[in-house]
Amino acid sequence: xxxxxxxxxxxxxxxxxxxxxxxGPFYFRIDGDASKAGTVHCVLPTExxxxxxxxxxxxxxxxxxxxxxxxxxxxxAADGGTNTSFAMTVSIAVEFLNGGRVGVPLEATGEPLQVTxxxxxxxxxxxxxxxxxxxxxxxxxxxxxxKAMAHVPGSKPVMSTSSTPAGSTSP
Numbered sequence: 001x002x003x004x005x006x007x008x009x010x011x012x013x014x015x016x017x018x019x020x021x022x023x024g025p026f027y028f029r030i031d032g033d034a035s036k037a038g039t040v041h042c043v044l045p046t047e048x049x050x051x052x053x054x055x056x057x058x059x060x061x062x063x064x065x066x067x068x069x070x071x072x073x074x075x076x077a078a079d080g081g082t083n084t085s086f087a088m089t090v091s092i093a094v095e096f097l098n099g100g101r102v103g104v105p106l107e108a109t110g111e112p113l114q115v116t117x118x119x120x121x122x123x124x125x126x127x128x129x130x131x132x133x134x135x136x137x138x139x140x141x142x143x144x145x146x147k148a149m150a151h152v153p154g155s156k157p158v159m160s161t162s163s164t165p166a167g168s169t170s171p
Contacts, residue, residue, distance in 0.1 A: 037111030
C-alpha cells in the first residue's frame with residue numbers, strides 16, 4: 001500500500017448512497033482486472049467523528065468500511081469492473097486484530113473468491129500505515145444495476161472517473 005495517499009487518484013461512488021456519504025466519504029480505485037486480487041483499493045480518511053470513547057477508530061466505522069470494500073470487490077468481480085452490477089451484502093464476518101487511530105487513513109483491499117449467477121464471495125483486509133487492523137470475508141448478492149436503481153426516480157448509475165476531482169460526485 002502506498003506511503004502517502006493521493007485522493008485525487010481515487011473516485012467516490014455515484015450515484016450517492018446516503019449512509020456511505022454520511023459515514024465516509026469512502027474512496028476507491030481499480031487498477032487492472034477487477035476479477036483479480038488486489039486490484040480494488042479503498043480508502044477511508046478517518047476523522048474525529050469516526051472515533052470511539054477511547055480515541056481510536058470506532059469498530060462500527062471499521063465494520064462499515066469493510067462492508068464497503070466487500071461490495072466493491074465482489075460487485076466489480078461480478079461485472080468485470082463495468083459498474084453494471086449492484087452488490088448487496090448477504091453476510092459479512094470481520095475479525096478485529098488491532099485498533100485504528102483517528103486521523104490516519106484506513107485502507108482496504110480484497111480478492112474475489114468465486115462469482116456465481118447470483119452470489120459473489122470475497123475476502124480482504126483493512127490496514128493503517130501497513131498494520132493490519134481487521135480481516136473481512138463475505139458474500140454479496142449481485143443484480144443488474146439498472147434493475148436495482150429502477151425504483152429511484154431520476155437516478156442514472158454512473159461511476160466517477162479520474163476527471164472528476166476526489167470528494168465530488170457527478171450527477
